Amino acid sequence: MRFLLSRRFRIGLIVFSFIVFLASSLINAQTPPADYGAKGALKAPRITYEEALQYAIEDEYLAQERYKLVIQKYGQVFPFPKIQTAEKKHIEALERLYNQTDIEIPTNKAKDYVGMPSSIKVALQQAVQAEIDNIAMYNRFLEIKNLPPNAKKVFTNLRDASKKHLVAFNFGLSQQQ
Structure with a gap:
């Protein structure tokens, strides 16, 4: 016994x-590191163009992974599938900027930092905050002195896309209440 x-x-x-x-x-x-993605960009005292590229692609990686997990758990819930596809295009736009420099594209570590939300409502709330941070990040990048014109165009386009994503996520959230 x-x-x-x-x-x-x-x-x-x-x-x-x-x-x-x-x-x-x-x-x-x-829990991404404090210096990762939009949160890192918004806390940094100064940002170079090279750092902006890194923060931007990290944030787009996070968004794509976050939305992918939501779709896996909750299915094709509006607006996640469409915006996940858009995030892939955002990453491709940033990769084109990387390819025009001598900087290596960072490894996508987003899987290490993204967890499964407890509900679709929580997922939408997280997405709203992520898009708010993303917009603020791109606004900050657009203030970088001597920003290459092609980068200015990409950052502007990505910021404007995030504004549309924010509207869609807010609408989705209003449908949950």
Whole structure:
């Protein structure tokens, strides 16, 4: 009997450790570094063009991954599928800017930083905030001195697209209440 209790205890300990590991992974997955994406861009004291490119592509990676997870869990809920497709185009536009420089395109680490939202309403709320931050980030980039004209055009287009995304997410959120 003593052996069985000991064995049960060990199995319980293993299960508990596994649950703690999974929970910590989910918590860590939802916490990008402070200097990543739009949040990083909005906190940085000064931004160079090269840094702007990195913040921008990181933020677009995050958005694409966030919306992909929502679609996987909740299905084709408006407006996520259309905007996820748009995020892919945003990334491609930024990759073209990278290809015009000698800077290597950063690895997409968004999967490490994006977690599954607890509901579609939470997903929409997160998307609204992400688009607000994205717009503010691009507005900040447009103030960079000596910004190349092609970058100015791309940043303007991406900011304007995010304004449309914000309208769509706000509309989706209003339908949830």
